[in-house]
Amino acid sequence: MDPFMQAAIEEAQLGLAEGGIPIGSVIVHHGRIIGRGHNQRVQQGSVIKHGEMDAFENAGRLPAHIYRASVLYTTLSPCAMCSGAILLYGIPKVVIGENLTFMGEEESLRARGVQVDVLQDDTCVELMRSFIARKPELWNEDIGE
Amino acid sequence: MDPFMQAAIEEAQLGLAEGGIPIGSVIVHHGRIIGRGHNQRVQQGSVIKHGEMDAFENAGRLPAHIYRASVLYTTLSPCAMCSGAILLYGIPKVVIGENLTFMGEEESLRARGVQVDVLQDDTCVELMRSFIARKPELWNEDIGE
Numbered sequence: 001m002d003p004f005m006q007a008a009i010e011e012a013q014l015g016l017a018e019g020g021i022p023i024g025s026v027i028v029h030h031g032r033i034i035g036r037g038h039n040q041r042v043q044q045g046s047v048i049k050h051g052e053m054d055a056f057e058n059a060g061r062l063p064a065h066i067y068r069a070s071v072l073y074t075t076l077s078p079c080a081m082c083s084g085a086i087l088l089y090g091i092p093k094v095v096i097g098e099n100l101t102f103m104g105e106e107e108s109l110r111a112r113g114v115q116v117d118v119l120q121d122d123t124c125v126e127l128m129r130s131f132i133a134r135k136p137e138l139w140n141e142d143i144g145e
Numbered sequence: 146m147d148p149f150m151q152a153a154i155e156e157a158q159l160g161l162a163e164g165g166i167p168i169g170s171v172i173v174h175h176g177r178i179i180g181r182g183h184n185q186r187v188q189q190g191s192v193i194k195h196g197e198m199d200a201f202e203n204a205g206r207l208p209a210h211i212y213r214a215s216v217l218y219t220t221l222s223p224c225a226m227c228s229g230a231i232l233l234y235g236i237p238k239v240v241i242g243e244n245l246t247f248m249g250e251e252e253s254l255r256a257r258g259v260q261v262d263v264l265q266d267d268t269c270v271e272l273m274r275s276f277i278a279r280k281p282e283l284w285n286e287d288i289g290e
Contacts, residue, residue, distance in 0.1 A: 047234075057192060088224050141208075
């Protein structure tokens with residue numbers, strides 16, 4: 001297992017243990033994690049802190065050249081908002097745990113020059129499948145449905 | 146002056162008075178402001194709370210049908226991240242103060258069926274022109290440049 005995807009999964013599991021939506025993310029610069037986070041809809045009542053957004057926020061204010069040499073790992077295919085943040089800050093590469101339970105804006109990212117790798121990791125799929133089965137209303141709220 | 150754009154401008158001016166980036170936003174549902182906010186990069190050290198995102202966050206967790214009957218007002222053309230949030234939550238209409246100092250993702254929004262109106266309001270233009278002239282590095286950081 002890629003150690004950075006493992007770290008993103010640990011974030012997702014931490015969110016689950018807190019009663020939240022199990023999606024996690026880390027941002028990696030030159031082989032070092034500089035930001036990590038997980039979905040905060042339940043925990044903080046946040047509608048903007050998806051896992052990826054929480055990782056950006058926890059990484060703090062950074063110069064453009066850091067973002068442009070970083071890789072973002074996320075357990076789930078990034079939605080329009082998170083993909084927009086990836087484009088805003090010029091993240092050149094995104095590694096995605098899975099896109100079977102939710103297909104995000106991968107094509108938009110690729111069309112704008114972002115490298116997008118999808119692992120289809122069983123642990124990531126199972127985290128979302130079991131969560132969606134247990135709390136479909138909460139999941140729908142998180143994706144605006 | 147449209148009273149909702151006036152409210153967004155007041156948010157931008159509040160941000161400026163706090164030493165922040167003067168961009169404000171309000172979300173309006175059936176003629177009532179349900180969320181308002183302004184850029185929090187300086188005040189909260191936030192890299193995700195652009196004016197629009199702060200308005201979403203301050204509106205709190207809402208059912209999908211509320212977002213889908215709301216209008217978002219913003220003093221400046223929305224960047225990729227904020228446009229992504231607009232798409233995620235299915236906001237059908239966006240009213241923009243100006244797009245002369247920064248052109249956001251208006252075409253992407255229109256291509257996805259969002260109504261986009263641009264007022265080219267002098268107060269909005271002047272807020273950004275004078276701010277960018279005084280603090281170009283802070284502005285560049287906010288747009289990932």
